Amino acid sequence: MNSNQSFITVGKSPLRADARDKVRGKGIYIDDMRLPGMLYGKVLRSQYAHARILMIDTSEAERLPGIIGIVTGEELPFIHGESFPDEPLLARGKVRYMGEGVAAVAAVDEETAEKALGLIKVEYEELPALFDPVAAAAPGAVRIHEEMESYKGKPLVRPVKGTNILNHVQFERGDVNQGFAQADHIFEDTFTTPAQQHCSIEPHGSICLIDKDDNISLWTNNDSPYRCRIEIADALHIPMTKVRIISAPYTGGNFGGKGGLKAEACAIALAWKIRNVPIKVLYTREEEFCSSIIRHPSVIKIKTGVKNGGTILAREVTTYWATGAYAEKGPTVSRFGGISSAGPYNIPNVKINGYLVYTNTPVAGAMRGYSGPQTSWAYESQMDIIAAKLGLDPLELRLRHVYQDGDIHTATGQIIHAEGLKKCLEEVAVRMEWQGKTLGPNQGRGIACMERAVKTPFGSAAFVKVNEDGTVDILSSTTEVGQGSETILRQIVAEELGVPLNAVRKATPDTAYTPYDASTTSSRSTFHMGNAVKIAAADARQQILQLAGKLLSTDPVNLTLADGKVLDKENPVKVMPIAAVLGQSYGSSGTVLGRGYYFPEMPEGQETYFSSQVVFWLLGAHGIEVEVNRRTGEVKILKVYAAHDAGKAIHPDNVKGQILGGISMGLGYAAYENYEFKEGNVLNPSFLSYKLPTAVDMPGVVPVIVEQEHQDGPYGAKGVGETTNVPLPPALANAIYNAVGIRIKSLPITPDKVLAAMQERGEGESQ
Amino acid sequence: MERITLNVNGQSHQLNIKVNETLLDVLREQLGLFGTKKGCDSGACGACTVIIDGEPALSCMILAVRCQGREILTIEGLAPEGELHPLQESAIEHGAVQCGFCTPGWLMSAKALLDENPAPSRREVQAAIAGNLCRCTGYKQIEDAILAVAKK
Numbered sequence: 002m003n004s005n006q007s008f009i010t011v012g013k014s015p016l017r018a019d020a021r022d023k024v025r026g027k028g029i030y031i032d033d034m035r036l037p038g039m040l041y042g043k044v045l046r047s048q049y050a051h052a053r054i055l056m057i058d059t060s061e062a063e064r065l066p067g068i069i070g071i072v073t074g075e076e077l078p079f080i081h082g083e084s085f086p087d088e089p090l091l092a093r094g095k096v097r098y099m100g101e102g103v104a105a106v107a108a109v110d111e112e113t114a115e116k117a118l119g120l121i122k123v124e125y126e127e128l129p130a131l132f133d134p135v136a137a138a139a140p141g142a143v144r145i146h147e148e149m150e151s152y153k154g155k156p157l158v159r160p161v162k163g164t165n166i167l168n169h170v171q172f173e174r175g176d177v178n179q180g181f182a183q184a185d186h187i188f189e190d191t192f193t194t195p196a197q198q199h200c201s202i203e204p205h206g207s208i209c210l211i212d213k214d215d216n217i218s219l220w221t222n223n224d225s226p227y228r229c230r231i232e233i234a235d236a237l238h239i240p241m242t243k244v245r246i247i248s249a250p251y252t253g254g255n256f257g258g259k260g261g262l263k264a265e266a267c268a269i270a271l272a273w274k275i276r277n278v279p280i281k282v283l284y285t286r287e288e289e290f291c292s293s294i295i296r297h298p299s300v301i302k303i304k305t306g307v308k309n310g311g312t313i314l315a316r317e318v319t320t321y322w323a324t325g326a327y328a329e330k331g332p333t334v335s336r337f338g339g340i341s342s343a344g345p346y347n348i349p350n351v352k353i354n355g356y357l358v359y360t361n362t363p364v365a366g367a368m369r370g371y372s373g374p375q376t377s378w379a380y381e382s383q384m385d386i387i388a389a390k391l392g393l394d395p396l397e398l399r400l401r402h403v404y405q406d407g408d409i410h411t412a413t414g415q416i417i418h419a420e421g422l423k424k425c426l427e428e429v430a431v432r433m434e435w436q437g438k439t440l441g442p443n444q445g446r447g448i449a450c451m452e453r454a455v456k457t458p459f460g461s462a463a464f465v466k467v468n469e470d471g472t473v474d475i476l477s478s479t480t481e482v483g484q485g486s487e488t489i490l491r492q493i494v495a496e497e498l499g500v501p502l503n504a505v506r507k508a509t510p511d512t513a514y515t516p517y518d519a520s521t522t523s524s525r526s527t528f529h530m531g532n533a534v535k536i537a538a539a540d541a542r543q544q545i546l547q548l549a550g551k552l553l554s555t556d557p558v559n560l561t562l563a564d565g566k567v568l569d570k571e572n573p574v575k576v577m578p579i580a581a582v583l584g585q586s587y588g589s590s591g592t593v594l595g596r597g598y599y600f601p602e603m604p605e606g607q608e609t610y611f612s613s614q615v616v617f618w619l620l621g622a623h624g625i626e627v628e629v630n631r632r633t634g635e636v637k638i639l640k641v642y643a644a645h646d647a648g649k650a651i652h653p654d655n656v657k658g659q660i661l662g663g664i665s666m667g668l669g670y671a672a673y674e675n676y677e678f679k680e681g682n683v684l685n686p687s688f689l690s691y692k693l694p695t696a697v698d699m700p701g702v703v704p705v706i707v708e709q710e711h712q713d714g715p716y717g718a719k720g721v722g723e724t725t726n727v728p729l730p731p732a733l734a735n736a737i738y739n740a741v742g743i744r745i746k747s748l749p750i751t752p753d754k755v756l757a758a759m760q761e762r763g764e765g766e767s768q
Numbered sequence: 769m770e771r772i773t774l775n776v777n778g779q780s781h782q783l784n785i786k787v788n789e790t791l792l793d794v795l796r797e798q799l800g801l802f803g804t805k806k807g808c809d810s811g812a813c814g815a816c817t818v819i820i821d822g823e824p825a826l827s828c829m830i831l832a833v834r835c836q837g838r839e840i841l842t843i844e845g846l847a848p849e850g851e852l853h854p855l856q857e858s859a860i861e862h863g864a865v866q867c868g869f870c871t872p873g874w875l876m877s878a879k880a881l882l883d884e885n886p887a888p889s890r891r892e893v894q895a896a897i898a899g900n901l902c903r904c905t906g907y908k909q910i911e912d913a914i915l916a917v918a919k920k
Binding site: 016658688689696 | 796801802803804805806807808809810812813815842843844846847852856859860861863865866867868869870871872875891893894895897898899900901902903904905906907908909910911
């Protein structure tokens with residue numbers, strides 16, 4: 002069935018409206034915004050991973066001409082956090098990672114502020130520091146947050162008293178011990194993953210203005226204005242309506258990195274002290290690497306019991322997530338990780354333990370994939386280890402176990418629907434000619450797949466305002482961070498109202514005007530906000546038809562909308578432009594404001610903060626062909642095949658763009674991005690030493706869109722962009738194994754690791 | 769302070785600048801040309817790429833005082849006001865723009881490439897934009913956009 006034929010714009014790929022601004026350099030980002038009298042803030046950062054602050058002397062810095070004010074953590078008795086508030090705006094009493102903010106300076110310009118930082122004296126008493134999550138989780142380890150027991154987290158966050166474990170995630174179904182007892186083979190492997198930085202090309206930035214009555218205006222590139230508002234209001238103990246979050250028109254990349262309070266916290270810290278003047282804080286690239294947010298490093302122990310024929314009976318997974326100095330999004334990353342630790346497979350007996358552990362390293366939180374890259378690295382690598390040992394086809398082993406509609410998801414106990422993963426695997430297998438294609442010497446192929454839950458249950462609201470000239474404004478707090486949501490929401494509204502796409506605009510989020518949205522995260526916007534704007538547009542449509550019915554003296558049920566006009570279905574002569582219906586001057590015949598709200602239906606009795614019930618799954622599979630140089634350990638990627646389930650691609654080119662971009666981020670994580678730490682110190686906080694894939698590094702990619710329509714999605718759509726990076730690393734490791742028979746269990750897969758593994762087998766060039 | 773004349777996008781500007789100011793800061797702060805972006809301020813991301821005397825250059829790595837008397841082209845000067853350069857058209861058509869922060873930089877690199885080599889191969893395009901980091905697109909659509917103009 003070609004369902005596209007019944008749509009005007011949905012399923013097509015209209016050109017993005019924002020691109021026209023952006024190609025001309027006219028897109029406004031936070032660094033392009035200037036407010037009258039604006040000051041510039043800079044932050045003095047800790048040189049120790051874990052230390053008590055004995056004294057801070059700002060007197061000399063204060064005397065520097067051009068310095069307006071300096072603030073330290075002691076003046077700011079506030080802690081913030083989304084689900085487990087534990088982080089001060091600036092360090093109080095002690096520092097918990099190298100790069101933590103200790104004091105902030107506001108000056109007439111950046112250069113002066115920077116100079117003042119060098120004049121602030123801080124005395125520290127160094128404390129023993131912990132960098133490894135397994136060591137930090139041990140009983141008796143030095144406490145990083147002695148006061149953890151007093152923190153007030155959300156109900157599903159479960160700290161372990163007296164330890165550095167701030168969340169213990171558990172899922173258990175069946176009886177793993179019985180499953181292991183019945184198994185013919187037991188596989189036990191430990192996998193590790195490193196940190197990764199989002200490396201949005203635009204750094205974090207915010208401008209904060211606070212008046213004497215604590216009214217806060219914050220201009221920011223934060224991804225989620227409403228989540229930001231509540232986090233600030235809760236931290237400062239003020240009513241949320243005193244906080245107004247205004248998004249910058251465009252955000253230069255996000256990938257989860259712009260979700261918490263980063264530059265926001267620094268700007269607020271200064272503006273809380275220095276009132277009635279806007280203060281801007283923009284992170285440097287070094288601060289991006291050392292003081293913003295990273296992907297959780299992890300250690301994953303996975304044990305699987307398998308019958309001779311390949312049937313998987315039991316799987317136990319224990320994961321240590323290094324969350325760094327503060328909780329940030331760690332509790333929910335580890336929860337999602339727990340839900341999917343066993344993989345997207347029917348396994349009757351599963352036991353999952355996840356430990357989210359404080360370490361003296363930069364704060365880890367949300368990053369594209371949100372636990373998926375770690376969990377899939379372990380379960381998908383082990384799937385191939387199992388297949389190799391039992392002499393099974395890795396694809397076949399997956400297809401035998403992968404979830405399909407009607408199956409019960411093991412960790413959550415939820416009945417699965419709209420599961421397009423089998424199709425993704427099959428599509429990849431067909432494209433890469435899994436059966437039949439012969440590869441050359443030292444060449445190999447690998448496949449891997451993944452699932453990840455979408456953040457559930459959270460709401461989205463929208464208004465659809467129809468103007469007197471027939472144009473339409475979408476008022477929605479979804480931020481445009483590059484993912485293309487603006488265009489997709491406009492398509493949905495144009496489709497529902499029967500107006501040309503270029504008649505529809507999307508307003509920039511502002512909590513004073515645009516309605517509630519939980520967040521622009523988790524690939525939730527097309528589904529949740531898509532539903533909200535669809536409902537709002539349907540409401541607006543009814544209002545237009547009602548008004549038109551009066552003007553045309555017709556029952557509104559006889560009317561319909563198309564091409565920006567109201568049409569009488571039975572009397573084609575009766576035609577009226579929407580602009581005329583609304584009254585071209587002063588809105589003489591009425592006004593139209595559609596309202597829409599979407600919140601997923603939840604079963605009775607479900608916990609309401611990050612429930613175990615998942616409204617849709619993000620699903621995808623990658624296949625990779627490689628050639629390994631046995632002498633140097635270098636791996637050349639010949640081709641990547643990537644299939645992702647979009648439910649229904651509202652903008653297919655955009656979905657392909659998300660797949661291609663995800664591949665480059667997944668490739669970076671798999672093979673290039675080597676975050677180097679020494680005792681908590683980032684050794685390579687720069688694009689010169691932290692290598693991102695460039696145009697010359699990218700392999701050929703075959704993107705494939707799978708459409709397993711979702712009953713509750715707008716036109717069947719689900720989210721897709723967040724996890725297009727996820728299956729790449731295990732697919733690469735599996736391909737390398739297929740090529741030369743070595744198994745890499747720690748990311749990134751660098752030539753020296755490959756070479757070392759070859760040498761262990763007596764191959765490769767000795768050094 | 770130093771008094772200099774900067775020729776930007778065909779216009780001459782008399783400016784008072786500090787000797788340690790980069791061209792990037794002068795373009796943005798003094799001339800209000802915000803299309804040139806600051807992504808790293810250390811010559812490693814390419815978002816600040818402009819064209820100086822026909823060559824692509826990282827404006828965060830060049831002091832403004834060294835640009836006296838040279839022809840500087842920024843994204844704002846790529847096409848006359850109200851029009852689009854073929855590269856800009858092509859970028860829109862090929863879905864080469866996501867967050868847009870790296871876009872002005874690679875467009876300037878591409879412009880310099882095509883001025884020098886009107887019919888580059890894909891490898892030559894990749895090499896020309898290898899200094900322009902993009903975290904969103906995976907580069908393929910950017911290459912396609914540039915190659916489409918090259919063929920014309």
